Amino acid sequence: MASSVGTAHQRLGASHAPPLRRLFRQLREPGGVEIFIGGGILAVLVIATVLAPLLVSQDPNAIDALRVLGPPNHAHPFGSDAEGRDVLVRILYSYRVSLSVAVGSTLAAMALSVPLGLLAGYAGGWTDTLLMRPVDSLQAFPALLLAIALIAIIGPGSIVVLLSIAIVHSPILARVIRASVLITREQPYVISARARGRSALGIMFLHVLPNSLGPTLAQASILTAFAIQFQAALSFVGLGTQPPTPELGLMLYDGRDVFTIAPWVEIYPGLALAIAALGFILLGNGISRRLEAGRQR
Amino acid sequence: MSTRVGFVLRRVLLTIPVLFAMSIFVFLMIRLVPGDPVQTMLGIYATPDRVATIRSELGFDRPLTDQYLMWIGNALHGNLGQDFISHVPLTDLLAQRLPVTLELTALSMILALGLGIPLGVVGAVGPRWAVVFADLLVVGGVSIPSFWLGIMLVLLFAGVLHVLPPAGYVPITTDVLENLRYMILPVLALGAAQLVYILRTTKAAMLTVLGSPYVIFLRAKGISERRIVFVHALRNAAIPIVTVVGIQFGALLGGAIIIESLFAVPGVGQLVVNAIFQRNYPVVQGGVLVIAVIFILVNLTTDLIYGALDPRISGTS
Numbered sequence: 001m002a003s004s005v006g007t008a009h010q011r012l013g014a015s016h017a018p019p020l021r022r023l024f025r026q027l028r029e030p031g032g033v034e035i036f037i038g039g040g041i042l043a044v045l046v047i048a049t050v051l052a053p054l055l056v057s058q059d060p061n062a063i064d065a066l067r068v069l070g071p072p073n074h075a076h077p078f079g080s081d082a083e084g085r086d087v088l089v090r091i092l093y094s095y096r097v098s099l100s101v102a103v104g105s106t107l108a109a110m111a112l113s114v115p116l117g118l119l120a121g122y123a124g125g126w127t128d129t130l131l132m133r134p135v136d137s138l139q140a141f142p143a144l145l146l147a148i149a150l151i152a153i154i155g156p157g158s159i160v161v162l163l164s165i166a167i168v169h170s171p172i173l174a175r176v177i178r179a180s181v182l183i184t185r186e187q188p189y190v191i192s193a194r195a196r197g198r199s200a201l202g203i204m205f206l207h208v209l210p211n212s213l214g215p216t217l218a219q220a221s222i223l224t225a226f227a228i229q230f231q232a233a234l235s236f237v238g239l240g241t242q243p244p245t246p247e248l249g250l251m252l253y254d255g256r257d258v259f260t261i262a263p264w265v266e267i268y269p270g271l272a273l274a275i276a277a278l279g280f281i282l283l284g285n286g287i288s289r290r291l292e293a294g295r296q297r
Numbered sequence: 298m299s300t301r302v303g304f305v306l307r308r309v310l311l312t313i314p315v316l317f318a319m320s321i322f323v324f325l326m327i328r329l330v331p332g333d334p335v336q337t338m339l340g341i342y343a344t345p346d347r348v349a350t351i352r353s354e355l356g357f358d359r360p361l362t363d364q365y366l367m368w369i370g371n372a373l374h375g376n377l378g379q380d381f382i383s384h385v386p387l388t389d390l391l392a393q394r395l396p397v398t399l400e401l402t403a404l405s406m407i408l409a410l411g412l413g414i415p416l417g418v419v420g421a422v423g424p425r426w427a428v429v430f431a432d433l434l435v436v437g438g439v440s441i442p443s444f445w446l447g448i449m450l451v452l453l454f455a456g457v458l459h460v461l462p463p464a465g466y467v468p469i470t471t472d473v474l475e476n477l478r479y480m481i482l483p484v485l486a487l488g489a490a491q492l493v494y495i496l497r498t499t500k501a502a503m504l505t506v507l508g509s510p511y512v513i514f515l516r517a518k519g520i521s522e523r524r525i526v527f528v529h530a531l532r533n534a535a536i537p538i539v540t541v542v543g544i545q546f547g548a549l550l551g552g553a554i555i556i557e558s559l560f561a562v563p564g565v566g567q568l569v570v571n572a573i574f575q576r577n578y579p580v581v582q583g584g585v586l587v588i589a590v591i592f593i594l595v596n597l598t599t600d601l602i603y604g605a606l607d608p609r610i611s612g613t614s
Contacts, residue, residue, distance in 0.1 A: 144552065259452060
């Protein structure tokens, strides 16, 4: 009893600790620094792109004939592109498409794969085989090729790209969630819930799912980073987002003929892509490091 | 021995349903195009007569099962149909294009293995700075998109230093050295990301193996650390590396599509992307089919190799 009072007290104390000290404590946890930096990068990007109209006054599609391929200067820190459009302004607006398509594709992939992996892993046996075999055969295609095949059928565009990436990433997520469900379903609390006569559906969604989601979230974050690159790559060959929507891959596509005389049209959008991907990679790595430390404890 | 034969046989047989499922998807590809695929291919100005001719040429006027059986039968006999714009048989087109893509992917994989494995070993057992360097290389390499890396390489080596061509291709049969000179930048761009995966896998596998009891036993026996790392540990770390090579080969084939477009390398990827813009569906279909078949066969080969490397997998012990 005394010890439980003690821990409760300590816990209370922890929540009353100065925010800075709490932050340092969090940072010292495994994966803390990665989660902090990755999450920080993403928070800054989201805020910047949402507040873009307040941060910069120009329109991302505003053409300025006097600033064609203008080098970076004080007013245009990242220079201008072949149509005189401000590169920094376009990057800020580009994140809207890039981040929404990437995050959207991951959410769509999770909506497809989580119920599938959960059911396959929890039910096992024939259900498992029946559900997972078709999923596996999707992986018989190189991911980018499958996306390109889907685009060839439906036609290019942001929504098609979002769905293609979701379809390509679903089998990976389904595998990950199924693997953690296989472990979770053997845990004592699941067995005891079953013994108490809870319905299979209740056990799956109330006990198994919340305790199996960790690795899936870590993987989902990494896949979102790939989705950002994927989408940009598709736009870069003209199969993704269509002009004049500002999008990072499209900016790189537009600049491919002029970058030897105006390198800024390719350098900054590419760096912007890499930074966004880095944010999701660090976040995903941090989450999985923390989960691993939790398992070893 | 018989269990090993059984493993090989089972694995080969398991490939058949995968190939079948893939062939159905590729077959349906053209038929799933919204609206009338033939009309889409020919454009809105095509006369109804011409649409009808092409439709019967492609066999679209027959039942779906007949169409599939005809298509797959022809494909198995090496007849993939023809480019509907230039009327060149697809088999000829692919025979020209495929070696280029295979050279690009093979060289990229060689680069990735040649640098990734040593760097992975150093990242596992090297001094502190080397470990940090390897970790930074992994995070950086995964974050940077390969086509942007390609652009930056062109900027540096072709734009600033003027030592390598920015794009283009010389057939290996014309001039081997010139072919390689044109291949350097595409291979670097495509191989860099794979290098990072090989590095990460090698490092993780080495750390796992070096912490296992048998390595402690080898150390206790007084075997030199160098011998433990390079002879004993690396051999066991090879299994996950082979697996990753198989999986990453798919990423290479996919990535090649983008890199070929960037560097104007006339491979299958560039063929497919251009065909999409021309709505040249038979070419898209043929290209996708060939790349997918190669990927499935590479996966089969890597599975068989690691079955041979690790007797536990093939169930011989």
